[in-house]
Amino acid sequence: MKGHVVVVGAGVVGLTTALQLLLDGIPASQITVVAKDLSADTVSCVAGALWESPPYQMEANPTAVQWCATTLHILTQLSRDHPDAGIHIVPSFTTSGTLLETNVDAKNACTSYIEWETPAAANALLRRAGVPELGDKFRYFQSYDAPVAAMDVYLDWLNAELRRRGVVVRQAEVTDLWARAGPNTVVVNCTGLAAHAYDSNVYPCKGQVVRVHAPWVRAAILDMDSGAYMIPRPNGDLICGGTSENDVWDLTVESHVTEAILRKCTAVLPSIANARVLGVRTGHRPNRRGGVRLEAEASAHGGYVVHNYGHGGSGLCCSWGTAIDASKLVRTSLARMGHGAPRSKL
Numbered sequence: 001m002k003g004h005v006v007v008v009g010a011g012v013v014g015l016t017t018a019l020q021l022l023l024d025g026i027p028a029s030q031i032t033v034v035a036k037d038l039s040a041d042t043v044s045c046v047a048g049a050l051w052e053s054p055p056y057q058m059e060a061n062p063t064a065v066q067w068c069a070t071t072l073h074i075l076t077q078l079s080r081d082h083p084d085a086g087i088h089i090v091p092s093f094t095t096s097g098t099l100l101e102t103n104v105d106a107k108n109a110c111t112s113y114i115e116w117e118t119p120a121a122a123n124a125l126l127r128r129a130g131v132p133e134l135g136d137k138f139r140y141f142q143s144y145d146a147p148v149a150a151m152d153v154y155l156d157w158l159n160a161e162l163r164r165r166g167v168v169v170r171q172a173e174v175t176d177l178w179a180r181a182g183p184n185t186v187v188v189n190c191t192g193l194a195a196h197a198y199d200s201n202v203y204p205c206k207g208q209v210v211r212v213h214a215p216w217v218r219a220a221i222l223d224m225d226s227g228a229y230m231i232p233r234p235n236g237d238l239i240c241g242g243t244s245e246n247d248v249w250d251l252t253v254e255s256h257v258t259e260a261i262l263r264k265c266t267a268v269l270p271s272i273a274n275a276r277v278l279g280v281r282t283g284h285r286p287n288r289r290g291g292v293r294l295e296a297e298a299s300a301h302g303g304y305v306v307h308n309y310g311h312g313g314s315g316l317c318c319s320w321g322t323a324i325d326a327s328k329l330v331r332t333s334l335a336r337m338g339h340g341a342p343r344s345k346l
């Protein structure tokens with residue numbers, strides 16, 4: 001009998017992991033994705049979705065930085081090979097009025113990384129990106145080319161790739177992951193924040209973002225002084241943020257927060273002062289003390305649960321890196337149950 005793999009979760013982590021399982025040779029007929037909320041209703045669809053390293057709101061250890069680097073490479077390839085996937089590369093500027101420490105992780109990962117403290121040197125770059133006023137406001141800059149995902153498009157693309165290759169994505173709640181991991185079954189736990197029910201290290205970090213229309217802005221901007229960030233979409237929209245409120249469960253959109261976000265973003269980029277506001281969203285980053293849980297656990301019901309959750313503010317940034325490691329754990333678990341994959345230590 002062949003083993004079966006049930007991926008629980010249809011956010012960016014679950015879908016990427018399911019696709020990686022296929023790429024690693026597990027037949028589509030042996031993989032199912034089951035999710036309580038389909039992709040459009042997940043926090044993944046709220047994300048500003050800019051690649052950065054070190055990862056945000058996630059324990060930054062060498063493994064996590066490596067996940068970011070792996071993901072950078074794959075997202076960059078996707079932007080070239082699959083223009084319909086919703087990934088595009090933009091110049092990303094980190095700004096400050098005071099000296100910025102070199103971002104060693106971004107510098108190691110990105111050949112395009114540069115830093116400067118004489119704005120005149122960067123004026124041409126800023127003009128090309130549609131944000132010339134940054135040169136007057138800030139003294140210190142770091143810049144590199146970073147992938148950004150239009151998450152609605154990217155999640156649709158991941159779903160379509162899975163369907164095209166024969167994987168069924170089903171809407172249902174899995175009430176007991178361990179019971180579902182019966183003999184011959186590996187459950188992959190990509191449930192994000194829902195894991196707080198049995199893992200006390202998992203907690204929410206509420207974020208609110210405002211979408212405006214500002215097609216002239218073709219760069220991502222992170223202002224280290226005010227915490228303002230702006231992330232462009234290919235359709236001319238700009239995601240303005242942001243907030244990070246740990247342990248806040250209430251997801252109500254707060255109008256005073258919307259005003260504060262627009263105020264601090266406009267202070268960085270005055271050209272967006274009259275940009276049309278298109279919408280406001282909130283979501284919970286699935287934070288975890290100790291970082292992502294990525295390990296296999298034997299279930300008392302005879303199978304295995306492979307955990308892949310707790311990506312904090314970096315679910316896109318680390319998605320392919322953690323998917324590759326989760327897929328290795330799945331194949332080892334299948335092998336332990338006698339299903340063909342090479343035997344190795346869990």
Ligand SMILES: Cc1cc2nc3c(=O)[nH]c(=O)nc-3n(C[C@H](O)[C@H](O)[C@H](O)COP(=O)(O)OP(=O)(O)OC[C@H]3O[C@@H](n4cnc5c(N)ncnc54)[C@H](O)[C@@H]3O)c2cc1C
Pocket residue numbers: 008009010011012013014034035036037038039042043044045046047048049050051172173174175190191192193194206207208209241242282283284285286309310311312313314315316317318
């Ligand atoms: C405002 C904001 C900005 C962000 N910006 C960025 C950014 O720029 N870059 C970045 O990388 N990340 C960013 N993030 C973080 C990113 O959104 C998350 O890290 C990522 O979405 C987590 O993905 P996930 O697949 O683990 O979880 P989710 O997207 O929450 O998906 C979890 C899935 O599990 C399913 N599920 C849960 N429990 C069950 C169950 N019992 N049975 C069946 N299904 C279940 C859910 O229904 C859902 O389908 C941001 C987040 C916010 C809120």
